[in-house]
Structure formats: structure tokens, C-alpha cells
Amino acid sequence: MLSVREVSKSYGAVKALDRVSLEVAAGSFCVLLGPNGAGKSTLFQLLSGLFVPDGGEIFIDGIPVRRQPARALARLGVVFQQQALDLDLSIARNLLLHADLHGMPRALARQRIEEGLVQFDLAAHGGRKVRELSGGNRRRVELIRAMLHRPAVLLMDEATVGLDLPSRRALRSHISHCMQQRPMAVLWATHWIEEIEDAGQVVVLHRGRVLADGSQQAVIAALGEPTLEQGFFKAAGLAATHTNNPQGALS
């Protein structure tokens, strides 16, 4: 379970996150929907311990990130927006490096890498340099890596950027498959409304604030429009109108 409680973060005068709260239960797939600049990346940087919030608390699997970062982050898997593999190392070497960082015994690491490569249709490619792979296959490697230490919470930060439709669908179906094997909490950040698909939970973030949170039906009802798309654009527009309102009319 992922729990974010009243988290705020500013960059100088820019308030990137303003008392953001959300929970994603084990076994839930939550889409974090927000336009560019909504604060998604900032939230992910806080969740993954790269930055410390100005206020509020984050719990991963019940463990507070600020007070027990090593324990909390050991339960977290992340695929960042920017690709983060060593292009000149092989797939297997990249994965082993990650396993080492998590202190996994070599035999266990090799077994899980083998399983991951088979599951993601890369069994024949473990020795290939990452540089030689397509964008879609690099994402698959990053997902195998994020799952190696069997996290309780998986963060996907705009992980489909730059991928074609089949690769995006494949990535999503791989995650569904992983969730069937283990009840992880998944937080999938995107600014593409079509990626909501069958998400059980949607959180709408705009200018650092949560505008709506719940099932797709609940979010549509909260935004007050016939479709999520219409509601999202209306709410984003309204929020922009209210940005200068010191009372925070939409919060």
C-alpha cells in the first residue's frame, strides 16, 4: 500500500505540490492523471526519496520514507520518465547491477533475471547491449529491473512516452500480468487520458493539487461532466481560473 499524506513541495516561489494526499491499496492500479507541470514528476521524486517534502508524510508498505528511507525504498520499484539503463552494458549486466544495489544474493538474482527475461519475451537477448534495443524493449528491461526485488509499490512515471501504441499496450499488459502474480500497488503517471483504460482508481492532479480521486465513475461525478475527458479539461480550466484564489476554491 502507498500512502501520501498532506505532502507539499515548493521550488522557490513555485508550489509544485500543495497538501497532496492519496492512497493506493495493494492490488490496485491507480492512474495519476495530470497535464504538463501538474506536479507528477515532483511527486515521484518525493516518493522515490530523491527529494524530501517540505511538509507531510509518505508511507510505502506502512514504512515512513523520511524516517526509514532504506527500509521504505527497499519495497519500492520505479520506472522513471527518463530512461535510466547503462546503454553500453548488456541487459543481464544492467539487471545484475540493480540486484547488487538491493543486496540480493547472486543465485536469487540470476533466477529472477532469467524469469523476467522469459516473461517479457527477452530470453534470447540477455547478452545484448541495451543500446541495440528498441524503446519498447528498453522499457521492458526497466520493468524487469523495477520488479527484481519484488516491490510492494510500483511507480511508473510517464513510462510510455516515446512508445508506439503496441509497445504501450504490451507494457500495460505486462504490468497486469505482474499484478496477477503479486498484489502490488501501482501508481501510473500520465498526461494521456486514454491510458486510464481499466484503471480501478484515478487521481486527477492539476497545478499541484488533487482535483478528484476515486473510481472512474466517482471522478467523473466529482468533475461534473458526462465523460472523464470533458471533466478533466473543465476542471483544469477552472483550476487555472482559480489559481490566484488564495482560498484554493477547488481543494
Ligand SMILES: Nc1ncnc2c1ncn2[C@@H]1O[C@H](COP(=O)(O)OP(=O)(O)OP(=O)(O)O)[C@@H](O)[C@H]1O
Ligand atoms: N527543479 C525545478 N526548479 C524549479 N521549478 C521546478 C523544478 N521542477 C519542477 N518545477 C516546477 O514545478 C511544477 C511541477 O513540475 P513537474 O515536473 O513535477 O510536473 P509534471 O506533472 O511532472 O510535468 P511533466 O508532465 O511536464 O513532466 C511546474 O510548475 C514546474 O515548472
